[in-house]
Amino acid sequence: MDIxxxxxxxxxxxxxxxxxxxxxETRFKELPQWDSMAFLCVLAMIDGDYxxxxxxxxxxxxxxxxxxxxxxxxxx
Numbered sequence: 288m289d290i291x292x293x294x295x296x297x298x299x300x301x302x303x304x305x306x307x308x309x310x311x312e313t314r315f316k317e318l319p320q321w322d323s324m325a326f327l328c329v330l331a332m333i334d335g336d337y338x339x340x341x342x343x344x345x346x347x348x349x350x351x352x353x354x355x356x357x358x359x360x361x362x363x
Contacts, residue, residue: 288337288363293356300332301325311353333359 290311298304303320315321326346333341339362349355 288356288360290353290356293359294352296332296336297329297352297355300328302328309352311351311356313352314350315352315355316350329355337363339363 294309294311295306297315298306298309301315301318301320302325304318309315318325326343330341330343330346333339337359339359341358341362345358346355349358
């Protein structure tokens with residue numbers, strides 16, 4: 288897993304995020320598309336694509352794409 292592929296998967300998991308718009312420093316929870324459905328879709332993406340069950344509290348603690356990537360990487 289690398290940050291570009293993780294970012295692409297994250298863009299696919301959050302509805303209506305244009306490909307190529309997220310970067311490591313993006314505060315993904317500030318996106319207009321971020322809502323409870325996006326939250327659940329991201330948890331499902333992490334579980335389905337990486338086999339990692341990220342606790343909800345850990346996802347809530349992440350603010351940037353890089354922080355989320357690091358949280359998932361630490362569990363691989």
